[in-house]
Amino acid sequence: MYTVTILNNGEWVAPGTVIYLHAFGRHDPVKIVQNFFLVQGRGHTILIDTGIDNLEGYLTEEQIRRCVSAPSRTTEALLRQAGVAPEDVDTLILTHLHFDHYINARLFPNARIILNRREWLYVLMPENKRYAPRVGFPREAFGWLANEAWERLELVDGEVEVLPGIRVIWTGGHSPGHQMVTVETAQGIVIIPGDEIYMYENLEADIPIGYYYNFENVVAAMDLIRGMDAIVLPAHDPKVHELYPSSKIG
Incomplete structure (x- = not known):
C-alpha cells in the first residue's frame, strides 16, 4: 500500500471557458489551485506531475489582488517540507505535457519518467505546432527529456x-x-x-471541461471516474484541501 500526499504550489486563476464547457455559460474567471502528488510506499518515492513555480508570474496584478491569499511555493520547497529531496524521487509519472504538469521535470535527476507515447509524439510533431505553441509548451523541458533524460524516459500505451x-x-x-x-x-x-x-463540479454537475482535444474521450473519462469506487484528487480544485485537510491519504 502507498500513501498519497497532496502538494499545492498555490492559488491562481483560469478562464471559466477552460474549466467548464462553453455551452454551460460559466464564463467568469475561476479561482483554482496547483496540486501535484507525492506517493510513497513499497520502497518507492513517486511524483505524479511536477508542480510549477512562481504562479504569480502567470497572473495579472488584478488577479493576484482578488484571488491570491498567500505567496506561491516552489516544488522543491514543498518536497523538502515533506522530507523528500528531488534526487530521492525514483519515478515521475506525467499525466500529460501541458506546462503546469511537466515544467519542473528537470528537478528529478534519478527518476524514471513515465509518459504516454501518444502525448510525446503529438507534441513533438512539427505539424502540430499550432496546437502546441511555445507559450504553453516550453521547449526547454522537451529538449531535456529528449537528451539528458532520454535513457530514463519510458513511453507507455493504454x-x-x-x-x-x-x-x-x-x-x-x-x-x-x-x-x-x-x-x-x-x-x-x-x-x-x-x-x-x-473541479469536483465537473463530475457532480456533469459539466465537461472546456479545454479538450477529444470531447467523447473526456466524457468517457468522466464516466470511468464515476464508475470506480475511489478517492478522486483533481489537480486544480481548492476543495481538495477542504476534504483532506491533512493533505495525506493512506
Missing part, C-alpha cells in the same frame, strides 16, 4: 501497471496522450485524474 499497485490509464480527452493514475492505499483506490476534470 493501461499499464508501472509499479505494483500503481496504474496509468490512457484517457486521451484533455490532450491526445492524457493518462490518469490510480494508486492503492489503505483508504482505498485514489484516482489522480490529471486534467480530465478540473
Whole structure:
C-alpha cells in the first residue's frame, strides 16, 4: 500500500471557458489551485506531475489582488517540507505535457519518467505546432527529456501497471496522450485524474471541461471516474484541501 500526499504550489486563476464547457455559460474567471502528488510506499518515492513555480508570474496584478491569499511555493520547497529531496524521487509519472504538469521535470535527476507515447509524439510533431505553441509548451523541458533524460524516459500505451499497485490509464480527452493514475492505499483506490476534470463540479454537475482535444474521450473519462469506487484528487480544485485537510491519504 502507498500513501498519497497532496502538494499545492498555490492559488491562481483560469478562464471559466477552460474549466467548464462553453455551452454551460460559466464564463467568469475561476479561482483554482496547483496540486501535484507525492506517493510513497513499497520502497518507492513517486511524483505524479511536477508542480510549477512562481504562479504569480502567470497572473495579472488584478488577479493576484482578488484571488491570491498567500505567496506561491516552489516544488522543491514543498518536497523538502515533506522530507523528500528531488534526487530521492525514483519515478515521475506525467499525466500529460501541458506546462503546469511537466515544467519542473528537470528537478528529478534519478527518476524514471513515465509518459504516454501518444502525448510525446503529438507534441513533438512539427505539424502540430499550432496546437502546441511555445507559450504553453516550453521547449526547454522537451529538449531535456529528449537528451539528458532520454535513457530514463519510458513511453507507455493504454493501461499499464508501472509499479505494483500503481496504474496509468490512457484517457486521451484533455490532450491526445492524457493518462490518469490510480494508486492503492489503505483508504482505498485514489484516482489522480490529471486534467480530465478540473473541479469536483465537473463530475457532480456533469459539466465537461472546456479545454479538450477529444470531447467523447473526456466524457468517457468522466464516466470511468464515476464508475470506480475511489478517492478522486483533481489537480486544480481548492476543495481538495477542504476534504483532506491533512493533505495525506493512506
